[in-house]
Amino acid sequence: MIRGTIIVAQDTCKGCELCIVACPQDCIEMSERLNVRGYRYAQLKNDTCTGCVNCALVCPDVAITVYRQPKSTSKKIQPAAAVA
Ligand code: SF4
Numbered sequence: 001m002i003r004g005t006i007i008v009a010q011d012t013c014k015g016c017e018l019c020i021v022a023c024p025q026d027c028i029e030m031s032e033r034l035n036v037r038g039y040r041y042a043q044l045k046n047d048t049c050t051g052c053v054n055c056a057l058v059c060p061d062v063a064i065t066v067y068r069q070p071k072s073t074s075k076k077i078q079p080a081a082a083v084a
């Protein structure tokens, strides 16, 4: 089982919510705050991310970077898709 996490470039996000629809783990939500462009931005809402990269692939603004870590190791999380 792979564990993952994402980093969202908050000020690049335009709040289209495509990543929320694409996430099979339902682990992305929209923030209550606005970014510098006046949009609510995507953010991780729990720790169920598997690092599948779906969210990064559908983001039209390449605002998401995905990191993965095999569950069986204690090594540092490695980049899975450098899409920022
Ligand atoms: S990498 Fe996959 S599981 Fe993780 S937030 Fe993106 S779509 Fe969801």
Ligand code: SF4
Pocket: 008, 012, 013, 014, 015, 016, 017, 018, 019, 020, 041, 042, 058, 059, 060, 061, 062, 063, 064
């Ligand atoms: S798909 Fe990209 S631009 Fe759209 S809400 Fe998600 S992070 Fe923001």
